[in-house]
Amino acid sequence: MQDREKSLDTESIGFSGTNKHVLLEMGERLANAVDVDLFFDTVSRALRHFLHIDRASLALYDRDQNLFELVALAVQGESRLGIGTKVPHQGSRTGMVFDSRMPMLHTLDSNTAFFEDQPLLDEGLRFAAQMPILVDGVCIGTLNTDFKRYSNLSEAEMDLLCGIARQIATSVTASNKRPRTAASEGNVRNAPERGSAETQDGYLPLIRPSMQSSVDRLVVIAKTDSTVLLVGETGTGKGVLARKIHDWSNRKKKPFVKCDCAAINSQLIESELFGHEKGAFTGANARRLGCFEQANGGTLFLDEITELPLDNQVKLLGVLQDRSVQRVGGGVPVPIDVRIIAATNRNIEAEVAAGRFRSDLYYRLNVFQVALPPLRQTLQDLEPLAKYFLEMHGRAMQRNLPCLDAASLRAMREHSWPGNIRELENFIQRALLLESCDTFEARTLLFDRPTSAPQEISSDGSIRTLEQVEADHIRRVLNATGWRINGRKGAADLLGLHPSTVRSRMARLNVQRPGPHA
Template identity: 35%
Template sequence: MQENHKNHVLASGNNGDVSEMINEHLASMESLSVKIREALNNGLQADHHLEGHEEKAILLDLSNEIAAASSKDDLFNGIYIKLKSLFGIEKFAIVLLNDDQTCRAFEFDENNYTANGKGLNDPELQKCFLPEALLEEIDKSNNPVFLDLIISDIEVSAPGYIKKWIEQGIEKVAAIGLKVGGALIGFLHLYMEPERLMNLHTNLLKSVSSQLSVALSNIMLIEELTQRKNEMELLLSINTSMASVRNSEELASVIKHQFKQLLGCSHSGIAICNTDGKSVSPFLLDDEAKAKHHPAFQDAIKGRYPVTDPVFNKTRKSDLPVLFDLDEMASQGDLPLYIKVNYDNGRKFLLVSRFDKEDKVFGYWFLYFNEKQNFSLAKLKLVQSLAYQLCISVANIIANQEIKLREKEKERLLGFSNAVATVRDKEALSQILKVQLQELFSINNYSIYILDKERKNYKPVFNDTESEINGSELGVKITDDDEFFNEILATNGPVYYPTGADFVSGLAESFFQLQDNISNRNLIGISVQIGLEDIAIIIFTHHDFSEIKLHEPLLKGICSQIAITVAHILANERVNQQLLEIDGFKRQLEEETIYLKEEIEVNQNYAEIIGDSPVMQKTFRLVTQVAPSDSTVLILGETGTGKELIARAIHNNSPRKNKLMVKVNCAALPANLIESELFGHEKGSFTGATERRLGKFELANNGTLFLDEIGEMPLELQVKLLRALQEKEIERVGGRGTIKVDVRIIAATNRDLEKEVDEGRFRSDLFYRLNIFPIQLSALRDRKEDIPVLATHFIHRYSKKTGRQITTLSSKALQDMMTYNWPGNIRELEHLIERSILLTAGETLKHVYLPSLKIGTSVITANGEIQLKTIDENECEHILRILKFTQGRISGRGGAADILGIPPSTLNSKIKRLGIKKEHLV
């Protein structure tokens, strides 16, 4: 306990107290020595058992020499001479007992003793073992004990000097104990002539051994105190040196110039326990270590070794530093890599001391030796004291490094925060992240994946566009069964996916397929959080995962900043997108409002479809069948038959009735404006495009688009219309992207589209796409039974509109209308009644002003309808048909003249007379 207290005082740096304590011990020892000498003198003078004045003089002289001896060398030389002269001793040895039940032997011969200048407490003195029975016999007897050396157990375990005596033929020796305060500290071994041995002067030998015991005890105590003083001074010197250590370089210098010279090791090293509590990593390496030239040295210093390693485990459980024989360890199995690189370079012995901090193992100190060493308990305690000093310095260095690292991280985090503070778009953030992540962590090839609202998929939104791996190549949507991503979300820190990992990951698999140019890098990921909520994942490549772990707090801080910035950018994008959508809806609403006003003013005059004829009933049934579906409808019929009213009836009875039905008259628009009218245009896309305009397709989105007079659409527009119908997407004139639309198409035409297809004026693929559900509207002349109802309806409408009181129709007027052929169909009927009302006075419409019959018109006879034409008209029509058949060829075999049976000159004259021209053949 007292010794521990002294060590603690030394370790605490109380230099003045230690020096004062040592000086007091030395002064007390000198005073004790004087008193012993006086006591011996008084004892010798009072001893009446000594025989003769000569023996008294010898003892007095011996006492004076013993008292004057300041070292074991002086004591042993004087003792050997005196004992030889007193007892005729030929061989002599002093054996001192150790605390561990072993002995240290000092042998004397004719010239000197064989301690070779070593101290009494030196552990390198020859150690020997003697039977406990022999030691007990010497301890119990106050007189000399005679020993027979020819005894098996003594012979086997005897020290070297006894074996040498036995080889010289010595059979018996005397032994007398050396005691201080009744405790045995050692004994004398004496050999002399047998006659002298048997007549040994016992009382004189006991007196001599008593004086020698006291002297040895004093010298041992002085040597121990001197050794402790030296150790304390050394510890004080080291403590002073360690107090000024501020970094690893200064600590390495102290170890090199003080520790290595003191302990005699070839080199040393320090390892520190990692924060995970499961591994140990190198902290400080000796630049003089020969192992640094070993091929595996770099792997050794970068390794993380488990705390269950045999060396760490044994040292952790021991109170003192632990010795390891490397030859013995190598013979038992493979050496840990950090030991192997030193063993391969000639190191044979290892001493390991642990560092303790707050009752926990903090690290380890390694001392390598070229040769095997014998360490005494005192030296092991000295190493332990030095380890304690090192532990304090290493802890301070790590704390300083941690403080500097955290301050630097705060500066970097502030710089990063300032860099991203003004970022408002993805491209700018991507560039800033590229620069910042490279400068802070040497990170390349990063990509940020955002979690969707359901937290089931990850969508790439940011990436390093200049990296060796393009973001689009890694920019695939990852599902929630990706193990790598799931592990990242479950881990509070970075997670790495090493090259060659055996589990399958959709992202990692695609990543490693692109690693030709970035080998020896790991894929690392970490979650990006706002508070405790994961909003994204950032993945990147790096050559050293341990370096990322070292800067983990900074990386987490950066991720928090990234999370806030990404959230703001995405929120701004959503707001901007919503503003664009609102603006689009506003524009669309304005367009719809204008369009509806136009429809109300112009097109809502037809309140209903009128007609009870069988053909109209058939039409109604077709409308009822097709209206609930989204199928395309093609309405065919002559002009004025009410194709638009049928289209509106289909729309009004469909699920889209609450949306617009937008009408486009393909015949009323110039060819160069139809595309803009249908698909819209961007501002500046062509001359006069002063603002962006929505096309009819966008306006009719989720509603119905009525393409009237579709047969008049130019061929080049038919291709774009077909694509819009097939893909359900359009592209504005001057636009950069496509727009998805959901529109039901109803088309109408008065042309024969099949004939138009045959003659190459209408695309067959578009015709097939439109002709899904055709509805053929009959001409008014085919349903004349509807004329009275239609006439009555229009009379009531226009009477009210013009303010007239016409309520009836005369039978003659009705008969005239029933006889008329109505080439303009219902539209012609409507307009003629409106004209007749304006020209009628009274309440009865007596006359309808029908156009007079002309040549070329048709009349109804009892045998049916016939066309009234002149001879020239019939001849002209016949010649045109023949010319079209021959594709304009007049003469020659199979020509028009040959078919008509007239000379070519005659045919040419007729063509000229009848006014037939080339354009009539088209």
């Protein structure tokens, strides 16, 4: 690592291993002094000198309000994002880094809906680096640094910022500025550690109980750079497993970037995946790094890969073969080093046979395939998962946990769970919200909405195709919601899908709202 740091001395920012050592040692002493304001102000001044940052801020998470508050700020000039600013969890870059618990580099873009971008752009800032602040594996906030000039920070510089974030965690947790989190409420002893039976980000147990026998094999595969293809119905935990494969891998300290192929506007797919240059098209006011470059050195999770149009599949195949991307409007290939994990809830072999998915791309992705079974086929997973969600969401709602009695479990086992684990989690949340007593009536809560699986056999005895079953189920749910897709108890919510994914499938399956005289 020392040789790597010395080789960076000639870079325009000007940084050396010696400088890093001095700054980290200074930060450690200050962090142990407990004074957050003194620590942050002093370290920010040093970072300005070494990294030429133009702004630094500290955002801490408030669990009760599910938002972040800026509690410290070092900036040249006034700022719209001053101390006390509330930053939303959803729709912010801060929230994205908090959820991923990974450092990220951003090119600020006025065309995005991220909360921070426009105010920072108005201050002349163009580039941002954000580090998660972790306490015993639990993220409590982010360290944010912003620059007026575009720059890809070196590995040594990112390591420095991560080191500073660790020292901030030391200072914050020892001070009265520590936010209310699971860690700060005395529950840190229950906080899962890497490699334990739970994830650190509060989603699912590390692996479904029915898949425990596969853990050793998955860990071995994770240590390689082999491409992994995850297949299974919606809500079976493909995204959670993708994240765990990254955490088990040698790339765990690098970015994990998720790209939902079904949710991208068809006209922006290339820009989203490969990035674009300034002026590449109308509205491209600045260079933007695509998912591949954002994930460079780490893992790119291509969710719903079969939703990509054929022409984009061709370009994706080229990137995987050449290990380089070419931004929209750019003429120079950019080398990338990315581990690919892809996922689909469709029968990908059938998609290839039907000509909707390229066979050469399929063979490129299908190096190691993992099939996640639907919950109705692994009912042994039901009780432990239900208890996990009860504890997680009950603690978040600060209420006594209802008991899963025998009748409730029996009713849950009789349900078909078409939305799988995601539907189970939604059910548990709804039960906690609607039931105030120490038990809840699972049967009533389960069957007050149309979630029973559609029949797979037609009235004439013939077997219906998977697409016919899927289309019929989507139609039933839409009818039950008055064809409302968005919002609470809308079709997307009941199906456990993103609204754009529902619309995409409606178009593919020719699911149309009947006319007034139909």
